[in-house]
Amino acid sequence: MHIVVLAKAVPNTTGVERFEPDRSLDRVAAEPILNPNDEYALELALRLAEIDPGIMITMLTMGPETSWPGLTKGLAVGAQAGVLVSDPALAGACALSTARVLAAALDGMEYDLVLAGSDTSDGKAGVIGAAVAALLDIPFITHAGELTLRDGAVEGRRTRDDGYEVLAAPLPALVTVTQEVGEMRYPTLRGIMGSRSRMPVALSLDDIGLSAADVGGAVATTLVVDVDPPAPRPPARVVSGDAAEVADEVVRFLVDRRFIP
Amino acid sequence: MSGEIWIIGDLDEERLRPSSAGVATLARQVADVGGLGVEGIVLGARPAGAAAELAAYVPHVLSVSIGPDDGYLSPTALARALADLVHERGPRYVVVAATPGGKELAGALSASTGWGVLGNAVDIGWDDGPIVHTLVFRDDTRVRSAFTSGHGIVTVQPNITSPIALDAPGLVETLAVADARTGARVRRLELVRGDAPPSVESARVIVAGGAGVGSAEAWTVVEQLAEALHGAVGSSRPPVDRHWVPYSQQVGQTGKTVRPDLYVALGISGEVQHRVGMRMARTVVSVNSDPAAPIGGFADLVAVGDLHEIVPAIIERIRRAEGGAA
Numbered sequence: 001m002h003i004v005v006l007a008k009a010v011p012n013t014t015g016v017e018r019f020e021p022d023r024s025l026d027r028v029a030a031e032p033i034l035n036p037n038d039e040y041a042l043e044l045a046l047r048l049a050e051i052d053p054g055i056m057i058t059m060l061t062m063g064p065e066t067s068w069p070g071l072t073k074g075l076a077v078g079a080q081a082g083v084l085v086s087d088p089a090l091a092g093a094c095a096l097s098t099a100r101v102l103a104a105a106l107d108g109m110e111y112d113l114v115l116a117g118s119d120t121s122d123g124k125a126g127v128i129g130a131a132v133a134a135l136l137d138i139p140f141i142t143h144a145g146e147l148t149l150r151d152g153a154v155e156g157r158r159t160r161d162d163g164y165e166v167l168a169a170p171l172p173a174l175v176t177v178t179q180e181v182g183e184m185r186y187p188t189l190r191g192i193m194g195s196r197s198r199m200p201v202a203l204s205l206d207d208i209g210l211s212a213a214d215v216g217g218a219v220a221t222t223l224v225v226d227v228d229p230p231a232p233r234p235p236a237r238v239v240s241g242d243a244a245e246v247a248d249e250v251v252r253f254l255v256d257r258r259f260i261p
Numbered sequence: 262m263s264g265e266i267w268i269i270g271d272l273d274e275e276r277l278r279p280s281s282a283g284v285a286t287l288a289r290q291v292a293d294v295g296g297l298g299v300e301g302i303v304l305g306a307r308p309a310g311a312a313a314e315l316a317a318y319v320p321h322v323l324s325v326s327i328g329p330d331d332g333y334l335s336p337t338a339l340a341r342a343l344a345d346l347v348h349e350r351g352p353r354y355v356v357v358a359a360t361p362g363g364k365e366l367a368g369a370l371s372a373s374t375g376w377g378v379l380g381n382a383v384d385i386g387w388d389d390g391p392i393v394h395t396l397v398f399r400d401d402t403r404v405r406s407a408f409t410s411g412h413g414i415v416t417v418q419p420n421i422t423s424p425i426a427l428d429a430p431g432l433v434e435t436l437a438v439a440d441a442r443t444g445a446r447v448r449r450l451e452l453v454r455g456d457a458p459p460s461v462e463s464a465r466v467i468v469a470g471g472a473g474v475g476s477a478e479a480w481t482v483v484e485q486l487a488e489a490l491h492g493a494v495g496s497s498r499p500p501v502d503r504h505w506v507p508y509s510q511q512v513g514q515t516g517k518t519v520r521p522d523l524y525v526a527l528g529i530s531g532e533v534q535h536r537v538g539m540r541m542a543r544t545v546v547s548v549n550s551d552p553a554a555p556i557g558g559f560a561d562l563v564a565v566g567d568l569h570e571i572v573p574a575i576i577e578r579i580r581r582a583e584g585g586a587a
Binding site: 155 | 335336337340359361364365366367368369371372373375376377378379380381388392397401402403404405406407408409410413416446447448449450451452453454455456457460466490498502508509514515522523544546547548552557558559560561562563564565566567570571572574575577578579582583
């Protein structure tokens with residue numbers, strides 16, 4: 001059984017980000033990390049591989065060269081292979097282009113189950129999983145917190161505000177996961193040493209049978225028109241000291257703002 | 262030319278999710294500015310009730326019943342039925358709430374139509390086509406994007422627009438289409454529904470707790486203040502990971518995005534992952550022992566001290582005032 005985990009390098013939200021004059025993200029300034037939801041997807045794959053040692057895990061990323069550290073981290077925690085689709089023509093790619101690239105790369109691989117985070121912390125649109133599944137014409141389940149493999153099918157537990165539902169799809173299928181899976185394990189020293197012999201593979205658009213006429217910045221379906229920098233916020237009023245006096249101040253504030261009578 | 266902009270009703274089983282009313286209102290306003298017609302689309306095994314609900318906000322609603330009336334429709338089945346309708350009827354833009362179901366539909370529809378998708382809009386303007394406003398990074402940077410062709414799909418954050426009903430409900434047209442389940446292959450084995458706690462997404466007041474609350478036992482202080490302020494209980498991530506509170510109440514990057522009038526943060530440091538979920542709160546009050554916690558940077562009032570002393574005193578004062586007024 002082969003699981004492919006879709007993983008994106010995203011700007012670290014606690015890092016320093018900025019836009020270039022052409023309104024594209026300055027990805028050098030934005031220190032990339034592995035998208036947190038994709039880490040949960042990888043963690044889930046690793047747990048499934050603990051149950052069934054016959055499971056092989058490959059990470060698949062589309063992005064610039066700065067995506068390498070995320071892939072090597074994935075290999076260090078236990079993925080067997082990493083693939084980076086990178087091409088200058090992909091700069092400025094829209095969500096649909098991204099889905100097309102991932103689907104084309106998957107088409108060239110053996111896979112039974114595709115896992116991904118339910119969204120990425122930078123784009124946050126959460127549409128890539130469903131788009132990739134639709135392009136591959138395979139069933140999908142999104143927002144799963146738990147996953148079971150049984151009799152050639154995958155069962156995902158999808159959280160609702162008032163409970164949950166269990167959905168089942170025959171393999172091959174695509175499932176997106178949430179933080180309910182739990183944090184990804186840390187790489188061990190042994191894992192890091194062992195992964196050094198398994199370098200991620202780089203593919204160009206040509207390698208996956210696409211060209212700049214199919215995907216990427218030149219044929220993007222969406223474009224950024226302009227960007228507003230953050231507006232400064234007036235500083236907060238700070239009250240401290242005796243708890244009863246602080247409580248009085250808070251209540252007075254809530255009364256002034258008419259939240260309580 | 263009644264429907265150049267389609268607003269897709271997002272359903273919870275057979276009911277229209279409340280967020281669709283606000284999204285429909287926004288889509289209607291955009292259509293007015295752009296001089297386009299707007300049409301509601303409700304797809305389901307039994308869409309009639311939800312179609313009537315959506316018609317309160319949209320002058321024309323297409324109620325599309327899919328296949329045999331036997332319950333669960335996978336997102337693939339819904340997306341295929343919608344794609345068929347798009348090809349037949351030729352709308353220019355499709356708008357749907359950025360809920361889990363809406364995102365699935367948007368992604369699958371983008372793949373089958375080749376249309377671009379812009380996600381999590383916080384506003385939509387118009388300049389010869391929709392100008393979609395989204396927030397990025399710490400959600401403090403506003404980006405305006407457009408579609409490069411005359412077509413596109415927009416998902417809209419729930420709660421960014423207050424619903425405004427039409428003076429008279431719109432017309433509902435019914436349509437039955439063939440079963441789209443064939444080949445869709447996802448089955449629902451189990452549906453478990455309990456009493457949902459008050460939704461943070463629609464709450465006017467949210468009292469949220471963080472790691473600083475300390476323990477599952479101490480969490481009652483969050484619930485009590487929420488009750489005293491007639492609000493919903495929210496949470497940052499650590500209390501959810503520690504099972505003090507269900508995931509449905511989590512506010513932040515991997516949880517809900519909320520837009521209350523008042524957000525009271527108890528023992529929440531205010532890391533960016535939390536901030537992106539609550540930055541649209543109109544008024545923010547923080548109670549935190551650490552005067553340097555990042556939440557001070559985007560709060561209106563910061564109460565510094567032990568929340569286990571301050572919050573019970575606040576609750577007592579609110580109750581006393583209410584008792585006195587009654």
